[in-house]
Amino acid sequence: MMKTLLFRSIAVLGLMIATLAHAQLRVEISGVGANQIPVAIAGFADEASAPQQITAIVKADLTRSGFFKIIDTGNVMSETTPVNFDEWKSRGAEALVVGSVQRLADGRLDVRYRLLDTLKSSNLSGFGQVAAPDRLRVAAHRIADDIYEKLLGVRGAFATRIAYVTKAGREYRLEIADSDGEGTQVALRSNEPIISPAWSPDGTKVAYVSFESRKPVVYVQDLVSRQRIVVANYRGSNSAPSWSPDGSKLAIALSRDGYTQVYTVNADGGGLRKLTSTTSIETEPQFSPDGQSIYFTSDRSGGPQIYRMSVNGGEAHRVTFNGSYNISPRLSPDGKTLAFISRREGRFQLYALDLASGQELRLSDTTKDESPSFSPNGKYIMYATESGRRGTLAVVSVDGRVKQTLTTQAGDVREPTWGPFMK
Template identity: 75%
Template sequence: MMIMKKMSYVVLCAGLMLGASGAQAQLRVEITGVGSNQIPVAIANFDQESVAPQPLSSIIKADLARSGAFKLIDADTAVAETANINFDQWKGRGADALAAGSVQQLADGRLDVRYKLFDTIKGVQLSSMNNAAAPQFNRLLAHKIADDIYEKLTGVKGAFSTRIAYVTQTGREYRLEVADADGEGIQVALRSNEPIISPAWSPDGTKVAYVSFEKKKPIVYVQNLVTRQRTIVSNEKGSNSAPSWSPDGTRLAVALSRDGHTQVYVVNADGSGLRRISNSSGIDTEPQFSADGQSIYFTSDRSGGPQIYRMPASGGEAKRVTFGGSYNISPRISSDGKTLAYISRRDGNFQLYVLDLASGQELRLSDTANDESPSFSPNGKYIMYATESGRRKSLAVVSVDGRVKQRLTTQAGNIKEPTWGPFMK
């Protein structure tokens, strides 16, 4: 069945949320490993795509290659979406699918981008898209097409058009930066001479919560990325840390030491209605709402060493979740609620693990020794985390099966504290 898609104005605007702040040094992406069953697909050059700031076909190819799920068949020619497709020819070249398209510059300066995806085995059209947008949205248009190809051929929603946030440190300056999922389009949300930690996206992708030390103590803020307005959510006595959004975006879970030792609290997104929900004699920290909002995962040393626990979001009995190893921290839950990611210390190494919550099966995903801050992609297929190599901190991405790995580095300082944004509506 042919599927027609139009891109919403909101999604387009997302690409320029911080447009006035100025771009920073580009992240460099290195890819290793491939998926177990790569899908052979040809991405033809789009007809007349030279009128765009960058060739859309190149951006689409880079997205699909980065996923590790596709074997790219060299198309070496331009094919418009209106062309008569010789399916046997493309099958003969080893392609199970073909993407073709065109770009036209309209009188008002916008780019009219059209694309179709074909199943060369069955000889049918799988999908199509038609969008007109200003040239500065060129990359976003390409990411949306890559998302469509990924979803039609794998059955899983693509996440190429999503955003990431992270902290960059250069000398004594800290920057909270927002970028496209491929590391392009970097914009600065906040600059400070004091540390910034623990950024967390709101479910609608318009805000980021984080901890800033700009007032010489840790305070939890929420910043609107569209208006740049900031709200103090928690400035209690002692430490205010580790904000995590509820799935509906109305509340945050935070870790506060206001009553002595650190415990888990829930607060409304505007800073009202603070309520303590954990009560232990140990340290309870790093809270994370479950995918359905009914539970909170958190780190606690109540059993003698740090382990991950789960309790009702309203408070109550906590049950231990991690049992492998004596030191497990930084819980993150996948969007389907089935997989827990965390950092585990074993043999002196801090490494990224995932736990299948149904089977209890553990899997180590990283081969580095100093990992931190895992964050799932919104489709649950990849995890971004911070790591250290050669005394430099960088970001890494790994597929949940451990087969595909990426490293995002920059020449300008250390990058850490990543958080992967949601799907934009």
């Protein structure tokens, strides 16, 4: 009985959202990738005219990834500065980043950059972009994304956004920030809990559960217009929204008929369809990236485990077998890896399961983990945890080598979700 009650409290309501103050998230990095690429980054010419330094943002992004060793050039170089490739090779740099910032007459900033291969003495990439002053960080993140992709062969995710829930006093806030925790904006304020935010595939909306009606109700909110609609407000609990890959539907968990079961609903709140009909708790549904399957948490085997079924319902197949308590399924963008939270020896920790081989990897060293969320390039997982009785966000690479924590100066932060690539 106690196990069922504990499972219900975690799966439907999320782990406790503790008190925290509103502040920018501070990033702390530990661990590096198996192989680090040495990259020299010169100061961008004339960036003193900009409100923020492009160079510093790019360096911070690449350092945070864990896959680059930054070589400080100690000088300023624009994209037109002649380059002595032999000199940079002798300093151990395999790539060199140069660029410039120019303020235009209308107040916008013309940002230009080049990425050079010092080993081959050639140009690898480069582009120019015009940005408003308040979009300068995004311009810098795009440069870091390009460097990441050209040197690692994987699309960078620095210019993406994250969402999470905070609480200050009696006020809960759904906040949106850049992937590095900067540029925080408040999407929703409420005197009642907010849980389970989930980004739409196009990054323009967030679904979430709010208790402002004194019960859990699922909403979808447009982040540009701030308008929102009620997607599910049935008798009992309405919880755990997740989007279909095409953005047309949400998978949700409802207790309208007594037992919490899995449903799908159109993104406008219509077309409700029941997918499971059991006397067990069926919750936390997640679409597979191809839209053909739904993964969910169920206690039908006696304790919570993760199952997979067709998007049309029908027979469910158990996916997790190690450990007696596995919850919160999240699929990597390529559909090959399942991230989840497992309770073993009294510790709630983040695991990754290779769905083809069945190989499992524990990714965290903490003990109260929850709410995993993959980066859109599939290389990192963000999750909530606790440190010194305070809620923090953490990021770990899928191989477990690179780790980051995102904290506030005071208080806790919970319920993270990593947004998609932006168009």
